Amino acid sequence: MKLADPKRYLLGWGDGNTPGSGSIPVISSIEQSYDFPVVVIAKQSLMDVLSFLKNDPEMGFTFLTTLCGFHVPGYEGGEFGMMYQLQNMQQNRRLRLKIFMPETDLDVPTATNLWPTANWMERQEYDFFGFNFVGHPDLRRILNMDEMNYFPLRKQYPLEDLGKHDKDDAKFGR
Amino acid sequence: MIENPTIPLPEKEYVTLNLGPTHPATHGIFQNVLKMDGEIIMSSQATIGYIHRAFEKLAERRPYNQIAPITDRMNYCSAPINNMGWHMTVEKLIGCEVPKRAQYIRVIIMELARIADHIICDSVIGVDTGALSGFLYIFQEREHIYEIFEEVCGARLTTNTGRIGGMERDFSPKAWEKLEYFVKHFPEKLQEFENLLLRNRIFMDRTINVGPITAERALAYGFTGPNLRAAGVDYDVRVMNPYSSYEDFQFDIPVGTNGDTYDRFMVRLEEMKQSLSIIKQAMKNMPDGPIYSPDVPAFYLPPKEEVYSKMEALIYQFKIVMGEMDVPKGEVYHAVEGGNGELGFYLISDGGRTPFRLHFRRPCFIYYQAYPEMIQGGDVERCDFDDE
Numbered sequence: 001m002k003l004a005d006p007k008r009y010l011l012g013w014g015d016g017n018t019p020g021s022g023s024i025p026v027i028s029s030i031e032q033s034y035d036f037p038v039v040v041i042a043k044q045s046l047m048d049v050l051s052f053l054k055n056d057p058e059m060g061f062t063f064l065t066t067l068c069g070f071h072v073p074g075y076e077g078g079e080f081g082m083m084y085q086l087q088n089m090q091q092n093r094r095l096r097l098k099i100f101m102p103e104t105d106l107d108v109p110t111a112t113n114l115w116p117t118a119n120w121m122e123r124q125e126y127d128f129f130g131f132n133f134v135g136h137p138d139l140r141r142i143l144n145m146d147e148m149n150y151f152p153l154r155k156q157y158p159l160e161d162l163g164k165h166d167k168d169d170a171k172f173g174r
Numbered sequence: 175m176i177e178n179p180t181i182p183l184p185e186k187e188y189v190t191l192n193l194g195p196t197h198p199a200t201h202g203i204f205q206n207v208l209k210m211d212g213e214i215i216m217s218s219q220a221t222i223g224y225i226h227r228a229f230e231k232l233a234e235r236r237p238y239n240q241i242a243p244i245t246d247r248m249n250y251c252s253a254p255i256n257n258m259g260w261h262m263t264v265e266k267l268i269g270c271e272v273p274k275r276a277q278y279i280r281v282i283i284m285e286l287a288r289i290a291d292h293i294i295c296d297s298v299i300g301v302d303t304g305a306l307s308g309f310l311y312i313f314q315e316r317e318h319i320y321e322i323f324e325e326v327c328g329a330r331l332t333t334n335t336g337r338i339g340g341m342e343r344d345f346s347p348k349a350w351e352k353l354e355y356f357v358k359h360f361p362e363k364l365q366e367f368e369n370l371l372l373r374n375r376i377f378m379d380r381t382i383n384v385g386p387i388t389a390e391r392a393l394a395y396g397f398t399g400p401n402l403r404a405a406g407v408d409y410d411v412r413v414m415n416p417y418s419s420y421e422d423f424q425f426d427i428p429v430g431t432n433g434d435t436y437d438r439f440m441v442r443l444e445e446m447k448q449s450l451s452i453i454k455q456a457m458k459n460m461p462d463g464p465i466y467s468p469d470v471p472a473f474y475l476p477p478k479e480e481v482y483s484k485m486e487a488l489i490y491q492f493k494i495v496m497g498e499m500d501v502p503k504g505e506v507y508h509a510v511e512g513g514n515g516e517l518g519f520y521l522i523s524d525g526g527r528t529p530f531r532l533h534f535r536r537p538c539f540i541y542y543q544a545y546p547e548m549i550q551g552g553d554v555e556r557c558d559f560d561d562e
Contacts, residue, residue: 034266034506063393065509066518066540068533083520083533085507089393089407092414096507117396119180120543128230137180143223152231159235 036085036096043099047109053086053095054114061086061095064115067122069129071154072100079103080129084111110136128153178219178546183209188216195224204542213553218546222539233532237497238264239338239473241532246332248536252291252513253333254283254323259510262417263519264338267506270470274461276340277419282353282456283326283335284418284510285449289360290319291513292400292442292449299439300371303380308370315363318356325349338473340466357454364446371439378436385548386434395544398537399515404441405433411511422459423452472499497527514538 026049029040041049053061065085072079078100086095101108110133111118122133123142130151133139141148150157188209195205203225209217229244236244245256258280265272272280293316297309320330326349327335327342336342345353371377387397392405402409410427412420428444430437466474471490480487493499503525509518515537524530 033504036507038505064396065516066520066533066535068520068531070522070531085518085520089409089414094507115396116180116394117540117543120539121396124539138178143226145223152228159231 033096036094038096038098040098040100043101043108046097046099047111049097050084050086050111050114053097060088060090061093063087063089064111064117064121065094067111067118067125069125069131069153071129073155075100077102080106080131082108082125082131106130107132107134109134112136127151130154178209178217181217181546181550183216186211195221206545215549215552218549220542220545222542230532230534233529235528237527238499238501238529239494240497241529242336243332243334246334248517248534249291249513249538250331251294252287253331254287254335255291255510255512256517257334257336258284258418259508259512259517259519261336261338262510263506263508263521264473264501266508267504267521267523268338268470268473268501270339270467270473272340272418272467273464274419275344275463276465276467278456278460279341279345279465280336280418281420281423282453283323285452285456286319286322286356288449288511288513289446290316292446293319295400295513296371296439296442296446297367299381299435300377303377305371305374305377308367311370312363312367315356315360318352318360322349322352322356325352337466337475339470340464340474342466342475344465353453353457357450357457360450361447364443368443372443381436381439382434383432384435384552386432387544387548388433391544391547392433392541395547396540397515397544398541399512400441400445401433401438401515401541403428404430404437406431411509411516415509417508417510423455425449425452499527501525501527509535512537515541 026045027039027041029038031038053059063086065087067082067084070081070083072081079102081098081100084097086097087093088095099108106129108131110122112122112133113135119136119138120142122131122136123138123140125131126133126136126139127141127144128151140146144152188211191208191210193206193208196203203222205221205224207219207221208215209219227247229248232244233241242257242260245260246253248256293312297312300306300308323333323335324330325346327333329335387395387401387405389402389405389407392402393407397405397407398409398411406429408427408429411417412425413427425448426444428441428448430441473494475494476484476487476490481491482488501523503523505520505522507518507520509516511517516535517537518535520531520533520535521529522531
């Protein structure tokens, strides 16, 4: 989907086409998921979009509610994803931004320059998924011990012994 | 010591003081390394995660109904709010409308949990300033709340109450009796507690202007709940995004001005009174009807007498216990106003029997990173005067 004026779209005034920075389409998709507009954007334009949403007086998404990563093995070119949830408290609007990236390139620009609260949130996602937040002031593990040499929330680390099959979906006819 | 890079300091010789790690049973499960200039705290570095329990990973291997007991453990002071938040998240995902009576019962239980949570915060801050008696007096009222929980679901702290689609059982006559007793006697006990601390010279000296934060900084640090309201921002999930029929109730949102420990204490104190008023309104206007949604038999355990006598009920009982439910694909976020702030559940479902990814937005994890900034310039005896 291409938008000329994402601002108008996000404000609920209709849709348009991508402003476009070079050859990268900024917004790859916009959809409504339950009570949230979900916008998938290109990783390269993440900082531009975040600071536009935060600083533009009409957008006013000044509050970072939460952010989290996820691992989608098998999704070619987008095995890893990050989700940012923003909130406009004055107008009571919420928005979810998503970016996807291949496993080989886990560099994500840090949001700590815009919101200090992103500091621990990003440390947590580094801790569990191994995202490299470029420009983060203090990128260390936060909940797991420093000596750990893997990223536990990735899907290749099973929670239980692989020899156990009693909870496999196949056993339930899926 | 690892330097805290967020707070730059002038070149000087500082004293390093280690606090903790404290035992999980005491409040504040973390280690704090303070950097002191004489008696003044200049910087601090917190180490958390000593009892990290990997709930997000655990949830990826558990069916939806088996995640509710995990949510208890996220905040044992107000476990029912976490339970209900999780049930409402799944209900939003599967598109289930909960009957009005179940919603009102949930509101009563959640507000009782909020009172219990605020009792702990407000009385423990008294203990930290050296006033143990208020803590002991008010804990009797907390005990009454836990007796009501016991009557409703059989457990006191880790309640696992409510089910996806409604409540597991209605309030028994005994539960109503205990609730009425509590509603009648709580105000005078709260008044007694208030009199011990509210205008107490020592308490005021040790909390006013201690750990203050401005509204701008609080928002930048992602504060929610009473700590944000103490800084003067009237944000409450119950009002902004009403869930479970909160729009039916009349209540005020107390706000502070300085965002210091005293304001946080006051906001919680007033919220207890507002919660009590919500409980009274819910009791007065309690609608009749079923306590669970009949639309979701695949989630709601059938009554035991039917399980023993009817085949279909038995099949559903097995299917639910084995975690065999049809869940639509999708992603959903649901937030409730927890005892300490916005408690959010971000759930990605791939249609399997377990969540694909479940992320909890824990309010305390998010705002604890403001701690070094809030205690800077204070002295050691004040450094733990930060609610939560």
